[in-house]
Amino acid sequence: MGIDIVPLAYKHKLDISSPKAFAKDISKRFSANIIMKKEDEDYNIIEMFRLHHENAQHDISIIMKVITDEYKRLYEVSIDNKQDTSFDVYPYHVDLYLTESPFRWHGFETCIWNKDTPDYLEILIKYRNYIKKISNILGCTKCLYIPDQGYTEFLWDESQKGLDYDDLIEYIRKRKYLKKCKDKERPKKTLVLNLPDFLSKPKDYEGLPDVYLDVVMDDFHDLK
Structure with a gap:
């Protein structure tokens, strides 16, 4: 799976x-x-x-x-x-876990790290526009993408307790979900990536493709 x-x-x-x-x-x-x-x-x-x-x-x-x-x-x-x-x-968010996606987490990462390849960028933008459309209908302005397996399951569990955005961001900032993992399950390098910033300022993120993305943040502001 x-x-x-x-x-x-x-x-x-x-x-x-x-x-x-x-x-x-x-x-x-x-x-x-x-x-x-x-x-x-x-x-x-x-x-x-x-x-x-x-x-x-x-x-x-x-x-x-x-x-x-x-x-x-x-x-x-x-x-x-x-x-x-x-x-x-x-209370504060909508879980879009079952919404249609053209890829799984690895494919999502691949499209992000290979954004300079037109085909990968096109797929990524199309998916983000799809999520943006649903978010706009629901009045949502922020989106966090996370993997549904591994140590980030603890983060998903935390979101289901009804935390608001600021509280969940603080939980992410402190990497509390990593502390719940066994040492052997904890990756050496993880990154919380602001996707619009990464796409507009890629030089700020040079040398990071070997890092495991555990959270990708999006507010869609770069999309027309």
């Missing part, structure tokens, strides 16, 4: 004040009919209500999740019953 990419889109503007408000917000943003369901403590799925959009372009299923201390996922959203258009909504 390859290592997949987890895009975490932060600072969303979704109305999470109530299930009804959230359903109306999603319906408006995606021009969609909505089926709102809830998950009980035995993981049974129960339909709550439906919303009709006059000019619907999509059918969206939303499941209100059971919240725990370790898992602050509020809603699971599925567009047109397609797994690769599903996302999970948390």
